Amino acid sequence: MTERFPRPSVMGVVNVTPDSFSDGGVNLSPDAAIATARRMVEEGAAIVDVGGESTRPGAEPVSLREELRRVVPILEAVGGELPISIDTAKAEVARQAVELGAELVNDVTALRGDPGMADTVADSGAYLCLMHMQGKPRTMQADPRYDDVVSEVRAFLEERLGFAIAAGVREERILLDPGIGFGKTVEHNFELIRRLDELVAIGRPLVVGFSRKSSLGRILGDPEAKTGPLSASLAAAVAAYERGATILRVHDVREHVEALATAQAVLG
Ligand code: HH2
Numbered sequence: 001m002t003e004r005f006p007r008p009s010v011m012g013v014v015n016v017t018p019d020s021f022s023d024g025g026v027n028l029s030p031d032a033a034i035a036t037a038r039r040m041v042e043e044g045a046a047i048v049d050v051g052g053e054s055t056r057p058g059a060e061p062v063s064l065r066e067e068l069r070r071v072v073p074i075l076e077a078v079g080g081e082l083p084i085s086i087d088t089a090k091a092e093v094a095r096q097a098v099e100l101g102a103e104l105v106n107d108v109t110a111l112r113g114d115p116g117m118a119d120t121v122a123d124s125g126a127y128l129c130l131m132h133m134q135g136k137p138r139t140m141q142a143d144p145r146y147d148d149v150v151s152e153v154r155a156f157l158e159e160r161l162g163f164a165i166a167a168g169v170r171e172e173r174i175l176l177d178p179g180i181g182f183g184k185t186v187e188h189n190f191e192l193i194r195r196l197d198e199l200v201a202i203g204r205p206l207v208v209g210f211s212r213k214s215s216l217g218r219i220l221g222d223p224e225a226k227t228g229p230l231s232a233s234l235a236a237a238v239a240a241y242e243r244g245a246t247i248l249r250v251h252d253v254r255e256h257v258e259a260l261a262t263a264q265a266v267l268g
Contacts, residue, residue: 004127005046005175005205008241008260011085011249012040012048013211016070021056022212022227023251030073037074041082044257047104049249050074050097051087055108055182057141067093075100085129089113091120098124104175106207108133108182110160111167122168129175129207130160134183141183149188150195153178158202175247177207186215193236196243209249210236211256234259242267 016033018025027033037048052070053062062070067090075084079101086097089109094117098105104127111118111130121128132153134144146152157176165171178192178199189210192199199206210216216228216236228236230252237248237256241263250256 005247007205007246008264009046009247010044010253010256010260011207011209011247012037012043012045012253013209013249013251014040014048014050014074015054016050016052016074017054017062019056019059020051020054021214024054028070030077033074034077037078037082037084040253043254045083045253046247047083047085049085049087049104049106050102051106052093053088055137057137057181059137064090064092068096072096072100075102085127089117091116094126095120095124098126103127104129107131108179110156111164112160118164118167118169121164125170125173127173127175128164128169129177130157130164131177131207132156132179132182137182141181144183144185144188146188149184149191150198153192154199154202157199161202161204171204174204175207176202176204177209177249180208180210181213181215186218189213189215190219193240193243196240196245200244205246206244207247207249208237208240208245210240211248211250211252230255238263 014027014033014036015023027036040048052067084102085104085106086102087106091114094105105121106129108131180189211233212227214225216232217225
């Protein structure tokens with residue numbers, strides 16, 4: 001049987017939000033989001049991550065009603081037809097999304113946001129992505145600190161993996177993510193990629209989302225950058241792939257599919 005997510009696979013990002021840091025507003029209308037999701041799959045995305053709540057630094061939480069209003073029409077349109085991941089921390093959003101055909105729940109709180117999430121995912125049989133975050137989106141970039149970022153992220157992911165398994169989520173359905181930009185400085189983000197082998201050693205496939213994040217604009221010379229360019233996103237994705245990432249979460253699917261196919265051919 002072929003693996004569901006061979007290395008490398010691309011996860012396309014569709015933010016159905018007015019305020020996401022790089023594509024806010026672009027896919028807010030259902031028609032636009034549906035067209036983007038279809039295009040991403042045609043361009044080679046293994047899965048499309050649909051989200052109705054921005055988690056950018058400083059973002060305010062969104063109500064359940066509003067989040068459902070944003071994402072349900074997309075799932076109704078393409079849920080059974082395209083491979084969809086739901087980017088949510090709310091159990092009810094995850095439940096409805098999976099019912100409408102989503103096959104992966106991407107929870108940036110790693111089952112810490114909603115006490116009903118673990119059971120919801122376990123009951124659904126969906127894939128689950130557990131991501132590391134220090135603090136909360138509203139304040140996480142204020143002053144992130146670690147003694148050793150990689151060992152702390154590793155310990156967190158191991159603990160959350162154990163929690164999910166104990167709640168009944170099948171281990172072979174679980175993916176882990178270091179959470180680039182979630183309570184981390186530029187140097188923390190790069191160190192996580194440089195030492196990604198220490199997270200690969202946990203034994204579950206890694207998702208890495210560096211696409212367009214501000215660290216990439218900052219190393220290119222703008223200390224106030226809120227986003228990073230495509231060129232830097234591609235370089236970071238290829239570096240993460242080379243260090244062992246399985247799924248790259250990206251906004252520019254075609255370019256990343258091409259860059260990763262090339263890296264794979266070169267590296268063998
Ligand atoms: N990054 C963002 C959102 N969700 N999920 C995972 N697993 N990994 C990530 O790195 C990740 C994520 C933030 O990026 P984006 O969705 O483009 O922005 P926003 O949160 O502002 O909607």
